[in-house]
Amino acid sequence: MTALGTLYGVGVGPGAPDLITLRAFRLITGAPVIAYPAPDTGESFARSIVADMLHPGKVEIPIVIPMRTTRYPAAEVYDQAADDIAAHLLDGRNVVLLCEGDPFFYGSYMYVHDRLSARFTCEVVPGVTSPLASAAVLGLPLVSRNDVLTVVPAPNEDDTLRAQIAAADVTVIMKVGRHAKRIVALLHDMALFDRAHYAERVTIDGAEFTCPLADLGDREVPYFSMIIVQRKTQRDEI
Amino acid sequence: MTALGTLYGVGVGPGAPDLITLRAFRLITGAPVIAYPAPDTGESFARSIVADMLHPGKVEIPIVIPMRTTRYPAAEVYDQAADDIAAHLLDGRNVVLLCEGDPFFYGSYMYVHDRLSARFTCEVVPGVTSPLASAAVLGLPLVSRNDVLTVVPAPNEDDTLRAQIAAADVTVIMKVGRHAKRIVALLHDMALFDRAHYAERVTIDGAEFTCPLADLGDREVPYFSMIIVQRKTQRDEI
Numbered sequence: 392m393t394a395l396g397t398l399y400g401v402g403v404g405p406g407a408p409d410l411i412t413l414r415a416f417r418l419i420t421g422a423p424v425i426a427y428p429a430p431d432t433g434e435s436f437a438r439s440i441v442a443d444m445l446h447p448g449k450v451e452i453p454i455v456i457p458m459r460t461t462r463y464p465a466a467e468v469y470d471q472a473a474d475d476i477a478a479h480l481l482d483g484r485n486v487v488l489l490c491e492g493d494p495f496f497y498g499s500y501m502y503v504h505d506r507l508s509a510r511f512t513c514e515v516v517p518g519v520t521s522p523l524a525s526a527a528v529l530g531l532p533l534v535s536r537n538d539v540l541t542v543v544p545a546p547n548e549d550d551t552l553r554a555q556i557a558a559a560d561v562t563v564i565m566k567v568g569r570h571a572k573r574i575v576a577l578l579h580d581m582a583l584f585d586r587a588h589y590a591e592r593v594t595i596d597g598a599e600f601t602c603p604l605a606d607l608g609d610r611e612v613p614y615f616s617m618i619i620v621q622r623k624t625q626r627d628e629i
Numbered sequence: 630m631t632a633l634g635t636l637y638g639v640g641v642g643p644g645a646p647d648l649i650t651l652r653a654f655r656l657i658t659g660a661p662v663i664a665y666p667a668p669d670t671g672e673s674f675a676r677s678i679v680a681d682m683l684h685p686g687k688v689e690i691p692i693v694i695p696m697r698t699t700r701y702p703a704a705e706v707y708d709q710a711a712d713d714i715a716a717h718l719l720d721g722r723n724v725v726l727l728c729e730g731d732p733f734f735y736g737s738y739m740y741v742h743d744r745l746s747a748r749f750t751c752e753v754v755p756g757v758t759s760p761l762a763s764a765a766v767l768g769l770p771l772v773s774r775n776d777v778l779t780v781v782p783a784p785n786e787d788d789t790l791r792a793q794i795a796a797a798d799v800t801v802i803m804k805v806g807r808h809a810k811r812i813v814a815l816l817h818d819m820a821l822f823d824r825a826h827y828a829e830r831v832t833i834d835g836a837e838f839t840c841p842l843a844d845l846g847d848r849e850v851p852y853f854s855m856i857i858v859q860r861k862t863q864r865d866e867i
Contacts, residue, residue, distance in 0.1 A: 402757075402761075404650070405755075407652070408651070409650065409651040409652040409655070410650050410651070410652055410754075410755065411650065411651060412642070412647065412648050412649065412650055412651075412757065413646075413647040413648070413649060413650075413651065413654060414645070414647040414648055416651060417647070493757075493761045493765075494765070495761065495764040495765060495769070495770045495771040495772075496761055496764075496771055496772060497772055497773060497774070497776075498773075501770035501773055504768075504770065505770075508768065513768070514765075515764075515765035515768065516648075516765065517643075517648065517757045517761040517762045517764070517765040518757060518761070519640075519650060519731075519755045519756060519757055520755075520758070520761065523640075523731045523733065523734055523755040523756070523758065524755045526733040526734075526753075526755070527731075527732070527733060527752075527753035527754065527755040530742075530746065530751070530753065531733070532733045532739035532742065532743075533733040533734055534733075534734060534735055534780070535735060535736075535739055536735070536782070537782045537784050537785050538735075538782070539779065539780070539781045539782075539785070539789070539793060540779065540780040540781075541777065541778065541779045541780075541793075541797065542772070542777070542778040542779075543777045543778075544774070544775045544776070544777075546775050547775050547777070551777070554796065555777055555779075555796065555797075558792065558793065558796060559779065559793075
């Protein structure tokens with residue numbers, strides 16, 4: 392009887408290929424099967440980060456997530472992906488599922504994990520998340536000492552956003568995209584507009600853009616973007 | 630005239646040597662000068678993570694942080710460290726300052742950054758943070774979809790902890806240490822004790838320990854520990 396394969400949920404970080412971990416590199420180059428989320432048209436972002444590490448001969452499983460559904464990606468997509476991956480695991484082949492950032496930080500890996508972790512060994516390899524990568528690129532120390540940090544996705548309602556921002560020392564608003572104007576207005580209203588920074592596609596060669604929020608202007612804001620709000624004018628010096 | 634050296638604040642992740650990034654590896658093995666925080670007695674944790682990558686001949690600058698001061702580490706320690714590092718940068722040598730986890734996520738790197746970033750090029754290399762590493766080890770998806778995540782250090786007052794926990798979907802309480810009993814009592818009082826997990830020294834070989842908080846018992850809790858509270862009994866399935 393063949394030993395079962397292991398499923399690895401592997402974080403590939405914010406975008407720069409050299410911001411993956413040594414463990415991720417070893418697993419990605421060694422695994423016979425690589426799965427990744429992909430849009431219905433165009434390239435998979437997760438795959439693009441590690442494209443140069445994928446030697447010919449690997450089996451690839453794109454998990455195609457329809458972008459324009461009225462509700463969240465259909466359960467059937469993940470059911471099918473889990474079945475496809477399970478077939479390899481049953482045959483004893485390890486599978487690496489690539490995830491932008493970190494698999495358990497707003498990652499789609501968890502929907503496959505939910506379906507397979509009772510039957511197979513599933514290991515998660517944590518990755519560098521985009522809030523920390525954005526802070527690094529901006530040269531903006533994020534939190535120190537006893538600071539409270541809150542991460543809140545932009546699609547939350549105004550009241551939620553407002554309450555979270557007011558209660559934290561630093562707030563990272565993720566997935567800004569089409570919510571940008573609403574959040575800018577809200578930060579103006581809270582007198583925090585001048586204490587916010589904007590970051591998009593950080594560490595991705597040729598695509599990275601960051602600025603004080605005050606300089607954003609009419610820029611088109613993509614989904615992979617965030618606003619970092621620092622309530623304190625300056626942190627305690629040491 | 631010699632070109633100035635660059636200061637790199639390099640995150641070395643939660644503890645496992647193979648959870649540093651490829652960029653960190655390249656910079657650490659290549660830099661002529663390595664600095665790191667160190668206790669007054671015993672080994673530097675940050676240095677220990679990458680000890681096998683430090684070839685002889687590197688200059689090492691331990692930044693000795695007194696552990697038992699009544700206030701936060703003395704400014705003089707960082708003034709001196711900044712001076713020592715500046716001397717190398719002025720001579721054109723690059724310096725890598727190692728940081729557990731990520732330099733801008735409760736890291737001491739930022740105190741050196743504050744002192745030198747106006748005079749020298751300072752680049753920050755983000756790293757894997759311990760909350761994500763703990764979630765990975767626990768097999769606990771942290772946040773998905775529009776979940777709100779809050780990170781709050783344990784030394785904050787009860788009222789602050791309570792308000793933050795009540796407002797977030799998931800709360801990571803950092804630096805638990807001697808605050809463990811107080812936080813356990815608080816979570817009991819909030820009826821969230823059974824929805825919490827405990828993690829210490831994750832990914833460190835032979836030292837890692839995780840469990841449901843209910844199983845913690847009288848265990849001695851170190852500084853490098855955290856409690857993860859999930860308010861929802863289960864997240865939305867897909």
